[in-house]
Amino acid sequence: xxxxxxxxxxxxxxxxxxxxxxxxxxxxxxxxxxxxxxxxxxxxxxxxxxxxxxxxxxxxxxxxxxxxxxxxxxxxxxxxxxxxxxxxxxxxxxxxxxxxxxxxxxxxxxxxxxxxxxxxxxxxxxxxxxxxxxxxxxxxxxxxxxxxxxxxxxxxxxxxxxxxxxxxxxxxxxxxxxxxxxxxxxxxxxxxxxxxxxxxxxxxxxxxxxxxxxxxxxxxxxxxxxxxxxxxxxxxxxxxxxxxxxxxxxxxxxxxxxxxxxxxxxxxxxxxxxxxxxxxxxxxxxxxxxxxxxxxxxxxxxxxxxx
Numbered sequence: 001x002x003x004x005x006x007x008x009x010x011x012x013x014x015x016x017x018x019x020x021x022x023x024x025x026x027x028x029x030x031x032x033x034x035x036x037x038x039x040x041x042x043x044x045x046x047x048x049x050x051x052x053x054x055x056x057x058x059x060x061x062x063x064x065x066x067x068x069x070x071x072x073x074x075x076x077x078x079x080x081x082x083x084x085x086x087x088x089x090x091x092x093x094x095x096x097x098x099x100x101x102x103x104x105x106x107x108x109x110x111x112x113x114x115x116x117x118x119x120x121x122x123x124x125x126x127x128x129x130x131x132x133x134x135x136x137x138x139x140x141x142x143x144x145x146x147x148x149x150x151x152x153x154x155x156x157x158x159x160x161x162x163x164x165x166x167x168x169x170x171x172x173x174x175x176x177x178x179x180x181x182x183x184x185x186x187x188x189x190x191x192x193x194x195x196x197x198x199x200x201x202x203x204x205x206x207x208x209x210x211x212x213x214x215x216x217x218x219x220x221x222x223x224x225x226x227x228x229x230x231x232x233x234x235x236x237x238x239x240x241x242x243x244x245x246x247x248x249x250x251x252x253x254x255x256x257x258x259x260x261x262x263x264x265x266x267x268x269x270x271x272x273x274x275x276x277x278x279x280x281x282x283x284x285x286x287x288x289x290x291x292x293x294x295x296x297x298x299x300x301x302x303x304x305x306x307x
Contacts, residue, residue: 009065050076066090140263
């Protein structure tokens with residue numbers, strides 16, 4: 001019999017969604033799962049709940065929330081045998097989009113009940129895990145400038161609004177770093193280290209990334225300004241940004257930024273400043289995905305066992 005803790009972020013759900021979540025939990029109980037729902041009530045609560053669930057040997061932690069709540073949960077589950085499942089809510093929920101999990105809680109739960117387990121890598125920066133991407137420079141400056149009211153009204157587009165104003169005010173940093181131990185110096189306007197492909201659910205910046213290859217995809221944009229943003233933006237639409245003389249795209253096990261004072265974000269949440277070491281932690285998390293899922297995000301063939 002499968003035991004499942006459902007972590008619900010009440011900020012991420014509307015009344016209609018909550019009713020669908022209740023119906024989803026009843027569907028899981030009818031399937032024989034033992035389901036225990038609990039709401040978060042402070043920042044970092046999902047980490048504490050997930051860590052406790054793993055320590056108690058709970059089979060599955062299902063998160064009904066956005067990318068921020070999922071990030072909290074993986075920091076309690078990393079390195080354990082408890083699997084993460086996602087019932088999408090929140091602004092973007094990139095992982096759900098990457099793995100084709102629908103936003104309706106009942107439909108998502110049906111997929112979880114029939115789903116299969118995969119083992120994926122995680123990124124880690126300064127002792128904190130991330131599931132999607134770490135960003136240094138431009139996008140980490142954008143995160144604290146997103147208007148919360150606007151975010152609730154227009155979702156991920158609020159980041160674009162904040163980004164337009166921030167992009168032209170951000171200057172590149174002269175930066176010292178090491179990639180897999182090899183030193184390099186140069187200008188850094190924006191760097192991403194990704195374990196997944198989609199950036200904010202909008203575009204596949206890290207279009208070669210695989211969540212189970214033991215590597216991070218790293219993209220470094222050296223210069224900003226209207227010309228580079230326009231030209232490299234057009235290249236991005238055709239997945240040719242890695243050919244830009246203004247962009248380095250590579251795979252690495254770790255990146256160390258030695259220069260202090262550059263802002264850092266992890267999975268869309270501000271996470272301090274450099275210096276920082278960003279590294280991949282291979283096969284650190286078990287996830288439940290739709291049975292038979294075939295995606296370029298995964299290197300391994302679908303597992304035979306169900307959730």
